Amino acid sequence: MTTSEHNKSQRRGMVGSYTRMWVQAHGALEDLLVDEHPPTAPRPLKDRLQVFQGLATFYLKYLQIFRSLEAVYDQIVHPQKRRMVRHVLDGVMGRILELKNEMVELEFSEFHYFDDVLQDLKLTPEDLEVPIPQYFVREKMRVLRDRQKMLAHVMAKGGHIEQVEQEVSVQTMCLEEAVRVLQVCERARQGRLRHRFMKEIRQAEEEGSQAKSQTPISTLDPDQAATCIQKVWRGYSQRKRTRRERLEEMIFLGMVPPEQQQQRPSVAQLKAQQVETTRRLVQEENEAEYQRALVSIKESVRAVDGPDLRETLQEQIRQWFIECRDATGKFPDFPNAEDGGSTAIFAQKTPDQVAAELAAKEEEKKRKDNINKDKKGGKDRKDQKKDKKRRSKQKKGGKEEGEEEEKGWKMPPSNFLPTVVEGNKMYKDVWQGRDETQNFLQRFDAQLVREEKRLEVEEEVRVQVDELMRQEVKNLKLAVDREKGKKKKKGKKGGKKKKKKGKKGSKKKKKKEKDLTADRTLESLYEELVLEGFLIRPLNIKLSEYIGEFSYLGTTLRQADIEPMPSLSDVRQLIALYGILPLGSQSVHQKAPLMKTLLLAGPGGVGKRMLVHALCTETGANLFNLSPRNLAGKYPGRSCLQYLLHMVFKVARQLQPSVIWIxxxxxxxxxxxxKLEKEVAVVNEILFSTSLPG
Structure with missing residues (x-):
């Protein structure tokens, strides 16, 4: 087998494996959607424990689907498939946040324990970890690099080079290295203690030997001396061999990393990195080719199919004119663009039905105009108030009766389930039965692009044809029916009134929104915040580096009416759910339950600052430091402080995502x-100054 054939077979295997993962994820998602939308309306649940068990089961199942779809989106290179997966992935992420919010409102606690549900589903605590999509940072890597260059340039311009080096040059340490350092320190301590004990023993032996120095020294036989030397040497060599064999066994079992692995990556790791780099390049090439195809195919469809679509639409609309005239005796009014234009005509309706709908709409408009006139004239105001009171009483009575009939908990409507259902339907209609065996390079499908662009061109042509047909209907009415357009004057008056209302609204908005920095550019505001130390560079810390164990007895303790202490794993999950996922995806941020602020409380040294930097690293967010120590003496006075906050929020909105840390x-x-805090601050300053190099 040649090298090219081997690469093709390997790529085919990669495509097949992730395609199978995609199929399995949609199979699990379809089963889950059946449980979300049962055929019969479920009864309200009264048992709180049963409600939580159901929510937790949904949460864990969606979490597994989320993990599979994230891996598929990260690995596959087909541009259209990636868009399909991304659509469903955002919906699943939002649904997870909604279920988490429901559990919080049910138990009035941010921390939940799923150890019993994990056992029922045969999952491990690692399956409970919230995966962080890699596209949060990868898809805006160029923007982040440009932002880092600008930040470095501004700090170098202001003479903050040393501060940047001190903040960035933080020595990171893996878990094995940290354990090794602790072992060295502990062995050194034990060695010092052992040295002291041996010194005391040696002194005692010297005192005893001095007492026996008067006795004659006995000489050993040469054979006995050689035997003693052999014993010592064989013991030393055997201990050395045993130590080496034990180290080899520990390396084989994976309990101790080999020395070569610490110095340089293995061959398998290098190959995996090379494959990943190649895959990223293929993704970029296929995406660029797909973007070029969108433009070229749309132009070809517009040039080839555009004239035929225009003629066909005009003939259909003219035929509709003739049918309506034959049925009603006059030419119909063409629907407005707000009503859909010609799409309302061809919505599988007869000319009589369309004419009846248009006539009904005209009658409703006239009735509304008459009601507005009556309101302006002050007629029947008392009757209107009475009717409103009756309606409100009826509504309240209906709600109370409904609440009495249906007590218990029901699943509230979701903002993300329609997205998930739509994505699953698109997968079944387009990709489930599609033959991709010949598409080894996983390039775009030109047929799907042509169908999509044909719909767009058809919509563009429809808008143009509608304008022509409106004018043609007017000409036909003037020529055949001899109707004069008296309604134009009313429309003009109404338009003037609407414009006046719009002007009043715009004046109010201008009064509310005052831009204190209207005369300054975004670059100047960014530079000022950097030089003043409010916009800082976050440290390169991953959320996975915040190491903590899972709480295995959470449910057991809660059943015994004992509130368990949240573990570091719970804190890590909440940061991922409340901070990273909404900041990383714009669609999730818009529809998910709004979470404006996060409060990280705890003693010093538990990792609050580390979590803030990890949040910015995982999402590529800007970090604004508005801590009291950083604010002291920089912008005194209330007006200056308002100006600072205006600058911060303006830059944060323009350069999203952003995190404001206090x-x-x-x-x-x-x-x-x-006083105690002053003393602690003085001690910390002394310790920090002594720990600095030089």
Whole structure:
């Protein structure tokens, strides 16, 4: 087998494996959607434990689908498939956040424990970890690089090079290295203690030997001396061999990493990195080719099919004119663009039905105009108030009766389930039975692009044809029916009134929204915030580096009416759910339950600052530091502080996503700094100054 054939077979295997993963994920999703939408309306649940078990089961199942779809989206290179997976992936992410919000409202707690549900579903605690999609940062890598260059340039311009080096050059350490450092320190301590004990023993032996120094020294036989030397040497060599064999066994079992692995990556790791780099390049090439095809295919469809579509639409609309005239005796009014234009004509309706709908709409407009005139004239206001009161009483009575009839918990409507259902339907209609055996390179499908662009061209042509047909209907009415357009004057008056209302609304908006930095560019605001130290560079920390174990007894303790202490794993999951997922996806942020702020509370050294930097690293967000210590003495006075906040929020909106960090937020409410805190601050400054190099 040649090298090219081997690469093709390997790529075919990769495509097949991730395609199978995609198929399995949609199979699990379809089963889950059946449970979400049962054929009969479910009864309200009254048992709180049963409700939580159902929500937790849905949550864990969606989490597994989320993990599979994220891996598929990251690995496949087909541009149209990636868009399909991305659509469903955003919907699944949003649904997970909705279920989490429902569990919080049910139990009045941010922390939930799923150890019993994990056992029922035969899952491990690792399956409970919230995966972070890699496209959050990868798809905006160019923007992040340009932003980092601009940040470095501004800080170098302001003479902050040393500060940048100190912040960035943080020595990271893996778990094995940290354990090894602790072992060295502990062995050194034990060695010092052992040295002290041996020194005391040696002194005691020297004192005893001095007492026996008067006795004659006995000499050993040469054979006995050689035997003693052999014993010592054989013991030393055997211990050395045993130590080496034990190390080899531990490396084989995977309990100790080999020395070569610490120095340089293995061949398998290098090959995996090479495959990943190649895959990223193929993804970019296929995406660029797909974008070019969107433009070229649309132009070809517009040039080839556009004239035929225009003629066909005009003939159909003219035929509709003739049928309506034969049925009603006059030419119909052409629907407005707001009503859909010609799409309302061809919605599988007869000319009589369309004419009846248009006549009904005209009658409703006349009735509304008459009601508005009556309101302006002040007629029947008392009757209108009475009717409103009756309607409100009826509505309230209906709600109360409904609440009495249906007590219990029901699944609220979802903003993301329609997206998931739509994505699953598109997968079944387009990709489930599609033959991709000949598409080894996983390039775009030109037929699907042509169908999509044909619909867009048809819509564009329809808008143009509608304008022509409206004018043609007017000419026909003037020529045949001799109707004069008296309604134009009313329309003009109405338009003037609407314009006046719009002007009043715009004046109010201008009064509310005052731009304090209208005369400044975004680059100047960005530079000022960087130089003043409010916009800082986040440290390169991943959320996975925040290591913590899973709470295995959470459910057991809660059943015993004991509130368990949240574990670090729970904190890591909440940061991913409440911070990273909404910031990383714009569609999820718009529809998901809004979470504006996060409060990280705890003693010093538990990792609050680390979580903030991890949140910015995983989403590529800007980090604004508005801590009291950073604000002290920079923008004094209320007006200056308002100006600073305006700058921060303006830059944060323009350069999304952004994170505003207020460390030690409780210090802003101090009337007087406590003495203990002053002493601690002095000690920290001394320790920090002594720990700096040089």
């Amino acid at each position: 460390g030690d937020a409780e210090k802003t409410f101090y009337k007087k700094v406590p």
